Amino acid sequence: MSFTEHAISAALATIIDPNTGKDFVSTRGLKQIKIDGNNVSLDIELGYPAKSQFARIAKLLSDALHALPEMGKVEVNVVSKVVPHAVQRGIKLIPKVKNIIAIASGKGGVGKSTTAVNLALALAAEGATVGLLDADIYGPSQPQMLGLSGRPETTDGKSLEPMRAHGLQAMSIGFLVDQETPMVWRGPMVTQALQQLLNDTRWKDLDYLIVDMPPGTGDIQLTLAQQVPVTGAVIVTTPQDIALLDARKGLKMFEKVGVPILGIVENMSMHICSNCGHAEEIFGSGGGARMAADYSVELLGQLPLDMAIRQQVDSGCPTVVADPDGRVAEIYKTIARRVAVKLAEQAKDHSAKFPTIKIQNT
Helix, strand or coil, X not given: CCCCHHHHXXXXXXXXXXXXXXXXXXXXXXXXXXEECCEEEEEEEECCCCHHHHHHHHHHHHHHHHCXXXXXXXXXXXXXXXXXXXXXXXXXCCCCECCEEEEECCCCCCCHHHHHHHHHHHHHHCCCCEEEEECCCCCCCHHHHCCCCCCCCCCCCCCECCEEECCEEEEEHHHCCCCCCXXXXXXXXXXXXXXXXXXXXXCCCECEEEEECCCCCCHHHHHHHHHCCCCXXXXXXXXXXXXXXXXXXXXXXXXXXXXXXXXXXXXXXCEECCCCCCEECCCCCCHHHHHHHHHCCCEXXXXXXXXXXXXXXXXXXXXXXXXXXXXXXXXXXHHHHHHHXXXXXXXXXXXXXXXXXXXCCC
């Protein structure tokens, strides 16, 4: 007995991708089927990075096909392909950068920078090419969090080579000024500096550029939202009511300028005593879930108030690389996959497929 492509597709259509909640056939993840008698090989293409999930997905599909009568050998090849997705209307993509994700909060001190660097590292761990832009001109923290020092190189005197750490490409004003030098700049100078850091850095074929934004809804946030091609935004908050008030303002700002909200991360959700194991909700509970419900967005994940997270970023080796198999790193990786899946479900950017039309007088 040999099988038809229709029979194979019908069997695969019953298998749900655990990361998207949808089957591989309707989402066009099934790219190619080869049938050789009773043996079948097929290619699955995911629109999000998920290297840690390849074996699991391959087994799900292989098991489904082996359930067919007289099925022979089954070979499943799973790959990821990240493509550019639509941004705000009228804004062009940055060369060598497919997608820009802003990590924002309305309030300082909620762990936004820690979340940004760990999400960037988690996406890289799943096989993506990732950059991290520290957009906090007044208080850059990513150089220390990544354990980087020194100045970026330039080959032409005009552009900068990104610094590299833990597999990330990174850029920050902190690489260009002394650590103790305050940035006594007014708004226009700050926004110009941000645009130069973004556009004058020679990014190398990034699937994602994570932008660690400063807190608030001022000049930098508006410049990013109105002039930079942002594919989506993630809002970081704590469960505390005061933090949520400001986080809501940040969310509404992105909504007004047409930047999709990919979801909310609730940081410092719960503290577990390292001595007795007692769990205590220091900053309240359920705040992130309520905010997500109010705005019909996804609560991407909840992170604990854990001393190790702070120690690891302070030492320049964030949690995802310091303890890659630990419980907290797994939370970051799960959030990163959800962010990538949400982004992959958005409309693709097709601007590169259309030729430039030039009209000449003849």
